[in-house]
Amino acid sequence: MKKSESNQTIKCEVESCKYNNEEGICDLEEIQVGCNCDNDKCECTDETICQSFKEDKKKIKEAGFEEED
Numbered sequence: 001m002k003k004s005e006s007n008q009t010i011k012c013e014v015e016s017c018k019y020n021n022e023e024g025i026c027d028l029e030e031i032q033v034g035c036n037c038d039n040d041k042c043e044c045t046d047e048t049i050c051q052s053f054k055e056d057k058k059k060i061k062e063a064g065f066e067e068e069d
Helices: 057-062
Strands: 033-035 048-050
Touching: none
Parallel strands: none
Antiparallel strands: 033 048
């Protein structure tokens, strides 16, 4: 879902995400956050992840990162 006219701002530091713009702002209207553990018993906040993430291969290439086979 793309961002509409709203006051919501989602700041993002993941440069390789296709929804992260040049200002470090997520272009999505909303995101889904989850965890790598049992969702009902997530006690380790280091395990939370943005499930809305989509990799932008163009951004990765421009940053000079190479994919490993």
